[in-house]
Amino acid sequence: MDFFEVVEKRRSIRKFLSKKIEEEKLLKLLNTANLAPSAGNLQAFEIFLVRDEKKKQMICKASYNQDFIKEADVVLIFCANPSRSMKWYGERGEFYALQDATISAAYVQLAAAALGLGSVWIGAFDEKKISEIIELSDNLRPVAIIPIGYPAEAPTKKPRRKLNDLVKQV
Numbered sequence: 001m002d003f004f005e006v007v008e009k010r011r012s013i014r015k016f017l018s019k020k021i022e023e024e025k026l027l028k029l030l031n032t033a034n035l036a037p038s039a040g041n042l043q044a045f046e047i048f049l050v051r052d053e054k055k056k057q058m059i060c061k062a063s064y065n066q067d068f069i070k071e072a073d074v075v076l077i078f079c080a081n082p083s084r085s086m087k088w089y090g091e092r093g094e095f096y097a098l099q100d101a102t103i104s105a106a107y108v109q110l111a112a113a114a115l116g117l118g119s120v121w122i123g124a125f126d127e128k129k130i131s132e133i134i135e136l137s138d139n140l141r142p143v144a145i146i147p148i149g150y151p152a153e154a155p156t157k158k159p160r161r162k163l164n165d166l167v168k169q170v
């Protein structure tokens with residue numbers, strides 16, 4: 001698949017097979033996350049990788065019972081680390097850290113699609129509970145949870161806005 005096919009074919013996947021992700025594929029996912037652009041190349045984010053069944057169960061609960069999360073082989077939690085960017089950019093660094101984390105998570109979703117894997121962005125979660133489950137230090141903020149596994153569904157394409165509505169020429 002070329003890049004545009006990957007973008008076209010990616011869907012949010014909420015049903016997963018019990019099949020494990022091969023280590024080689026997992027490494028590719030994580031390398032892709034590491035290649036994402038970041039403000040000043042400071043990479044003001046951290047990735048927590050969860051495979052532990054008990055922790056996955058707790059993550060489901062902390063994500064308002066989105067139970068499909070635990071069916072994914074791997075759950076990645078992208079956390080902003082503002083202290084890395086605030087050293088250089090002051091207050092603006094907080095904003096950059098959120099963007100650094102989200103861009104990397106988006107890269108991972110595309111890499112997953114390219115590798116024949118499925119993923120979904122989880123934004124609805126209790127930040128405090130997630131922080132407790134993965135024992136985050138106070139300077140880190142969970143931004144996105146990305147469960148990844150082999151897809152057990154093939155959802156149809158969701159509609160998007162018309163370009164002339166989305167894009168305003170100024």
Ligand SMILES: Cc1cc2nc3c(=O)[nH]c(=O)nc-3n(C[C@H](O)[C@H](O)[C@H](O)COP(=O)(O)O)c2cc1C
Pocket residue numbers: 010011012013014066120121122123124125158
């Ligand atoms: C910021 C953000 C938060 C989201 N939160 C959730 C979520 O908590 N649970 C969920 O099932 N999907 C969540 N999604 C996935 C969206 O529902 C999905 O991307 C959208 O419906 C478009 O479908 P598609 O990804 O298949 O194109 C979220 C996506 C984004 C970008």
